[in-house]
Amino acid sequence: MALKPSAAHSGLEFLKGHGTLNDFVILPDDGAEVALDEGLVRALCDRRAGIGADGVLRIATAGALLDKGVLDTLPNGVGESDWFMDYRNADGSTAEMCGNGVRVFAHVLVSTGRATSGEVRVGTRSGLRPARVLEQDGDRALVRVDMGEPRLLGVSYARVGSRTLAGIGIDMGNPHLACVVPELDEESLRALPVDQQPVFDTEFFPEGVNVEIATPVRDGRISMRVHERGAGETMSCGTGIVATAVAALADAGSETGQVVVQVPGGEVVVDLSEGGSALTGPSVLVAEGVFRAS
Numbered sequence: 001m002a003l004k005p006s007a008a009h010s011g012l013e014f015l016k017g018h019g020t021l022n023d024f025v026i027l028p029d030d031g032a033e034v035a036l037d038e039g040l041v042r043a044l045c046d047r048r049a050g051i052g053a054d055g056v057l058r059i060a061t062a063g064a065l066l067d068k069g070v071l072d073t074l075p076n077g078v079g080e081s082d083w084f085m086d087y088r089n090a091d092g093s094t095a096e097m098c099g100n101g102v103r104v105f106a107h108v109l110v111s112t113g114r115a116t117s118g119e120v121r122v123g124t125r126s127g128l129r130p131a132r133v134l135e136q137d138g139d140r141a142l143v144r145v146d147m148g149e150p151r152l153l154g155v156s157y158a159r160v161g162s163r164t165l166a167g168i169g170i171d172m173g174n175p176h177l178a179c180v181v182p183e184l185d186e187e188s189l190r191a192l193p194v195d196q197q198p199v200f201d202t203e204f205f206p207e208g209v210n211v212e213i214a215t216p217v218r219d220g221r222i223s224m225r226v227h228e229r230g231a232g233e234t235m236s237c238g239t240g241i242v243a244t245a246v247a248a249l250a251d252a253g254s255e256t257g258q259v260v261v262q263v264p265g266g267e268v269v270v271d272l273s274e275g276g277s278a279l280t281g282p283s284v285l286v287a288e289g290v291f292r293a294s
Ligand SMILES: N[C@@H](CCC[C@H](N)C(=O)O)C(=O)O
Pocket: 022, 055, 089, 094, 095, 096, 097, 098, 099, 100, 101, 174, 175, 210, 228, 229, 230, 231, 234, 236, 237, 238, 239, 240
């Protein structure tokens, strides 16, 4: 796709893409000219009246977002000339990070000529997340993202349907409760009402939380579902996948290693090293057009 940076016009140029079916409207808005308020994000993400997505990824330089007051300060490691992934959940709320989003964002930067292949510097509200497009065949790519150090917050609980599940709170830049359930298999995971908002400890997670439920590690693999803050159940969540890989490996007595994570939207690979993590998975661009904002 060869969408040019957006210019002032009556509609909004957009791209649509997904990473393991976690789908995004991408707004090329290099100079941060668009007033991306809650109403516009909701309209874009509306699956009937809009384009439909779990979230919006605005492409702008960090410097432009700073000038326009969207950012108060430059997050850790991010320079003014870096491309910044201004992420919004479908309900219009802002989130610090989106792992699948960074894969799609880096793919778009390379495919629109904003970045060359090699290491792509992606600014996020939780700091710099370098990404590398490992393979690209037009609208399909395989992208690896340096996801930073997962930070353990302690044990908490979520109520999902009639079950109370213990999990580990993990900060991936954004908050997660990763529940690895000992006796769970793929069939019983499918039966859980993950589409309903889980009840969680609001004192432990005052800013809300993304809740993941997963099977234990078997042959280096886990299966996971997620209820995302600000979006409901999604088919995949990159930050949640890394958090859950951390919890699943801890459950198996390890801190480092590789875990293949199966989510409803596909499969990704997590590599955990001392003090770091990486997420490798697909990015697919499916459409481009003009949104007629009313
Ligand atoms: N789907 C994302 C996470 C998006 C943000 C999340 N809903 C939050 O509010 O923290 C991912 O791939 O990481």
